[in-house]
Amino acid sequence: MKQTPAIKISCKNLNKIYRSKKTEILALQDINIDIADNEFISVVGPSGCGKSTLLRIFAGLDEATSGDILLDNRVMAGPGSDRGMVFQAYTLFPWLTVEQNIRFGLKLKKMPKPEADQIVEKYLSLIGLTDFRNRLPKELSGGMKQRVAIARALANNPEVLLMDEPFGALDPDTKGNMQLQLRELWEKEKHTVIFITHDIEEAVFLSQRVYVMSSRPGRVIADIPIDLPQERDLDLKDTQEFIQIRKKIHSLLHSRDFGNNLHATN
Structure with missing residues (x-):
């Protein structure tokens, strides 16, 4: 029987509110995510949905208003050497x-x-x-x-590698090559990776699982397992299996009623 991987990171009932003297903005609402040890997950969502805010909270560079993030069942507080960060810049x-x-x-x-x-x-x-x-x-x-x-x-x-749209500024050919190299590097190193991107194709190619977020306030509206071969090359993007997953996520992101998709799964 295949053993279920241990949970590396658990995000429980996380909310983020930005407050000023006159306004209050709910950026993230009731985020619940479990990430297995050595798992490569991506988070996609529309601009302004709080993807990068969520990653900054994972990194300890920002604080949640409520809720917890657990690393190996320990509450994470502040930055730490157990997490490595790669930015777009x-x-x-x-x-x-x-x-x-x-x-x-x-x-x-x-x-x-x-x-x-x-x-x-x-x-x-x-x-x-x-x-x-x-x-x-x-x-x-x-x-x-x-x-x-x-x-x-x-x-x-680091135990966890956090990546905030690291290939967003690259030209398409270089971006494709970098995706392939990152996937190959992960195959060798097997770190737990949390990858933020607005590029659905990129998320599907790289990941074992994709979390889809709604527009603000950012909520997780779908948890999509990526059932594709473990070893991947760029030709995979032209297969029907790949295209179907990409279209499913695209449909979720462009649905007019995100609320109806709150419990969407594969």
Whole structure:
């Protein structure tokens, strides 16, 4: 019998309200999500639905108004080394080389140099940039910069990798290649990944599961398992199975009555 994976992250009854002296905006409403250990999930939804706010709460960069996020059954409070973050903007240190950027977190941890050297070499190889180790970010393409940002996050061995539309600024060809490389990297490393995107095709290709959010206030209106082969290539996007899942999510996102879909499942 196949063993059910342990729950890595549990989001329970989470709400987020932004308040000022004159206004009160409900950004997230009653979010309940369970993410298994080593699972790759994506969150999609219309602009302004609170996807990035949710990710910032996962990262500890913002606080929920009510509800809890549990990591291994422990309440998460504030940022921590157990979570790595990759943003859409290329958040590399421009004065550091590729190698130095990847090494940065290891130096903060005061990791012994021989051990740090092994980790840096591993991730330079995994992202295919060993020959670019001494280049500065300004000498790299957009795709290369994001590979370095991903490697820098993974080098710290986080339990969870949080990604906020990391390929949103890339051209279509580079974006497709980066999706493939990220999927292959996840196959090797098996971190738990929470990926925010507005691109339905991207979410279906990368993920084992896609959560669909409504327009504000952001609510989870569907939990869609992605029943596609574990090993994937870009040709998968042309198959009928892939297209059917993509159309289902597209239909949910463009439904005029999100309320009727609150309990939609596959």
